[in-house]
Ligand SMILES: NC(=O)C1=CN([C@@H]2O[C@H](COP(=O)(O)OP(=O)(O)OC[C@H]3O[C@@H](n4cnc5c(N)ncnc54)[C@H](OP(=O)(O)O)[C@@H]3O)[C@@H](O)[C@H]2O)C=CC1
């Protein structure tokens with residue numbers, strides 16, 4: 001890719017705007033019908049690692065007409081107290097979505113918290129039941145970052161059927177769900193992690209390379225097949241040469257962009273779409289809650305009317 005060829009940057013902004021515009025329409029209709037969407041964000045302890053994400057969530061939720069409330073808990077809260085707080089939100093009909101921001105302090109088992117969120121309010125798609133749906137090819141509510149990354153790959157127009165895809169990183173929240181989503185789309189997926197003998201050898205075979213590790217410049221130009229699509233999911237803070245803090249991904253963008261046909265910038269790539277998908281998921285969750293409400297009370301309403 002020549003330096004001037006900006007068209008090969010897979011930018012997240014326009015995709016995110018498209019998604020948010022559609023969410024805004026859905027949210028306006030639902031609100032008019034008496035079901036206003038409302039997202040509650042839970043942060044525990046030090047919030048520095050999620051501040052950017054939460055700030056963007058609030059801003060975009062406001063833009064989309066979705067209520068947004070932040071609940072911050074002290075670092076020394078017990079897992080039991082947090083679970084009780086989550087159960088309270090589960091029981092509150094005004095709350096239609098719950099997101100637990102990561103990381104949480106080490107004494108709190110994140111999986112227990114994730115499982116405490118009612119599956120119908122699990123807008124992150126991280127409850128075991130939600131993850132299970134992905135394995136069963138029910139893809140309308142998937143973990144946000146994974147869905148965002150796949151959405152960006154689709155922007156290339158590449159046919160995902162039979163595409164050789166390599167995913168570097170296999171966390172439950174990013175790498176694993178990406179692999180499942182891509183398998184559902186018909187791609188041939190290889191997943192690498194810290195025990196993989198040669199990440200480079202796998203990465204070089206990929207038509208599409210997804211990187212979600214958390215290590216700046218892990219992926220260099222000699223690890224990328226010429227013409228490949230590179231989706232950089234990493235969001236890492238580092239101090240730049242000017243002494244200022246900046247956000248960089250996991251890919252050495254300057255060198256890789258000379259080899260790849262498409263590359264996602266950081267910032268401005270996967271991040272903005274992640275936020276948009278969270279809001280889209282909030283609407284999917286709300287319609288599921290409405291469907292249950294209808295199934296439970298609709299019959300009684302009809303009988304009462306007769
Ligand atoms: N853009 C967005 O919206 C989001 C971005 N992120 C960013 O994505 C990155 C990854 O996040 P997350 O998945 O939560 O991180 P985790 O730390 O949970 O997972 C990192 C993964 O990378 C693997 N890994 C570590 N070192 C290597 C290596 N040298 N070679 C190959 N694989 C390696 C680990 O393998 P193992 O488990 O075997 O050690 C693990 O599977 C971070 O930079 C994070 O900030 C995260 C969420 C959203």
Ligand SMILES: Nc1nc(=O)c2c([nH]1)NC[C@@H]1CN(c3ccc(C(=O)N[C@@H](CCC(=O)O)C(=O)O)cc3)C=[N+]21
Nearest residue numbers: 050052053056100101102145235267268269271272274
């Ligand atoms: N339960 C949970 N789910 C997550 O998905 C999750 C999390 N916890 N904890 C933190 C990480 C990080 N993350 C980001 C998502 C979007 C941007 C984002 O919007 N970035 C923009 C803006 C950057 C900026 O303003 O500087 C961009 O990349 O262009 C950033 C970071 C989600 N994460």
